[in-house]
Amino acid sequence: MRSAGFSVEDPSDDEVTHGTVKTPAGVDQGRYQVAAVKCGKELGVQPPDAAEKEKWARQYDQVASCIRDAYPDFPEQEPGSIGWDSEEYPTSDDPAFKQRAGECMQEYAPDTKTQHVG
Secondary structure (H helix, E strand, C coil), X not given: CCCCCCCCCCCCHHHHHHCCCCCCCCCCHHHHHHHHHHHHHHHCCCCCCHHXXXXXXXXXXXXXXXXXXXXCCCCXXXXXXXXXXXXXXXXXXXXXXXXXXXXXXXXXXXCXXXXXXX
């Protein structure tokens, strides 16, 4: 990613294996995704198939619903993804929120690896 012009930290082996590296804030999303796909192919990381993406979408909908049980103002999520940051949702810095989100992820999307960006 650095050779493509992005200032990034080295991902862990687990992040690379599971394809969970997220786009840093403030970069051209399209250009970053193109570079990420190219890097993934070079590393032998296979993109998820449609069935896997649908599974994730269902899981992340359940995670968001679980979080909203305790935090009704939790923002709507993009289909097939789950995420939050303190700029978009200041409550996400609260330790009680972090605990709830972790519990919901563990219950409804236990195979998802998380990454903190920022």
